[in-house]
Amino acid sequence: MEYDHIVIGGGVNGLSTAYQLAKRGKKTLLIEKFPLPHSRGSSHGQSRGIRRAYPDPYLTSLMEQAYKEWDEIMKLTGVKLIKETGLLCFSDDQDNKFLNQIINSFEKNPGAKNEVYSGEELSKKYPFISLGGKGVGCYDPSGGVLMADKALKCLQELIVRYGGVIHDGDGVEDIQHDQDKVQICTSSGRRFVAKSCVICAGPWSGPLLKQLGYTVPLQPIKIPVYYWKADHFLPHTWIYEGYLNPGYGVHFWGLPSLEYPGLVKICPHHGPEIDPDTRDKQCTDDIKQELTNFIRAMFPTVEPIVSVEESCIYTLSPDWNPILDTLPAARNIVIGVGFSGTGFKLGPVTGSILADLAMGIKDRQEAKIFSLERFSSPKL
Structure with missing residues (x-):
């Protein structure tokens, strides 16, 4: 089954990315490891804080767009x-x-x-x-x-409203890629193909990235x-x-x-x-x-x-800021990882940043605070 873009992970950042892509008219698939809703990851629960108060001025400025x-x-x-x-x-x-x-x-x-x-x-x-x-x-x-759980439900609703597809209860087992496409195989044996893939799998992102030959410092x-x-x-x-x-x-x-x-x-x-x-x-x-x-x-x-x-x-992540970037040797694979407990409020903004990278509007992260390159030797 072919799509323009596939997003892996149904937390706030994966949902926000799929929402932004679907809203832009792109044929979008979101794959989530567990049946939605669930309490296994980082985005569940009834509430999260929202604020402009960040110790970094750049993040404070981003919250203007987030609101x-x-x-x-x-x-x-x-x-x-x-x-x-x-x-x-x-x-x-x-x-x-x-x-x-x-x-x-x-x-x-x-x-x-x-x-x-x-x-x-x-x-x-x-x-x-x-x-x-x-x-x-x-x-x-x-x-x-x-109101976190309500926010997730709203994002799911909007993805579907704009023509996106949510495929939950089925984890990603393998990712293959070349310059033109990404092929994903799931635990159920399904195979999906897209022009690009965005990995927002939270604590399960590290093992997926290792399959692709990258060791990203995530704990x-x-x-x-x-x-x-x-x-x-x-x-x-x-x-x-x-x-x-x-x-x-x-x-x-x-x-x-x-x-x-x-x-x-x-x-x-x-x-x-x-x-x-x-x-x-x-x-x-x-x-x-x-x-x-x-x-x-x-x-x-x-x-x-x-x-x-x-x-x-x-x-x-080592500096407690997220990584929103493309992989150096695979520009059609984008990662949104390492949110370190501060990512929910920024979800719609990081979703827009990740959607730009997935669509090739930008081929790499320009803001150092989110760049993969700020960590040395990301590749095995």
Whole structure:
């Protein structure tokens, strides 16, 4: 079966790429390893944060287009996907590098509104955070919550509306290619041919790329997702970076009560290395204890006992930024990998970037922050 383009992976970035290609009138096939919807990868669940607050000015600027794209998706489907809450980034260390990079990023994007608070201002404005009058904060009024599972469903609907095909429950076993076409064989024995292929397979991308002769530095990790009982808590999404103990830095984030009544989402931004096929065999009780200690010390209105526990997977690149590029010896094979837990909000924009590469509008990634070439020796 022949197509213009094949996309491998039905997470937010694969779906966004297939949506962009189908919307442009291209005959598009999306192949997903598991039956949709599923909770095996990185895009499932009810919520994700959305914000302009990034430590890199380029990513902050990209979010301008991302908000426009999400707005277009909401108009096309009639589904509200964003809950406006604002985002508070804060630390108990006024010299915290992450916070200062975010503040600097806003300064380089003057159209993106923000407010900077001293530790004393934070303590007065948010008495349910135990900062003791020290630290620094940056408020992003554009921040909020993306309703993740609804967003995935909307993208699936739009792919089909524009003539695309979704083939789920069938993993990719083999990829063959030459200058003119890519041939893909699946677990069920199906064979598909297209002019180009886009690999957005999350933690399963590494093995597929190895088949093609490339070792791309990707590391899947398990992220435990926790919900906690709270009263009179932050109305915003938030990110904290600082020190639980001297010399031991942590990065935690959270969302207000939306998914489960009376429960707030408070999660780590780190976890153990895993094989994605055996994700839940890896214990994360040590991380749960870290968060419990953090909540006891920082949030007196949150009960430090987990009420609901779920799991997710990050696929890390060495610098925690994604790789959106073509393969050097196969310009008709495009990769969108290594989103490192920060890719959902950018989905429609990265989908557009990947669609441009798949169509040959650009034959390689021009932005160094997304380029494969920023990592040495990508090929075996």
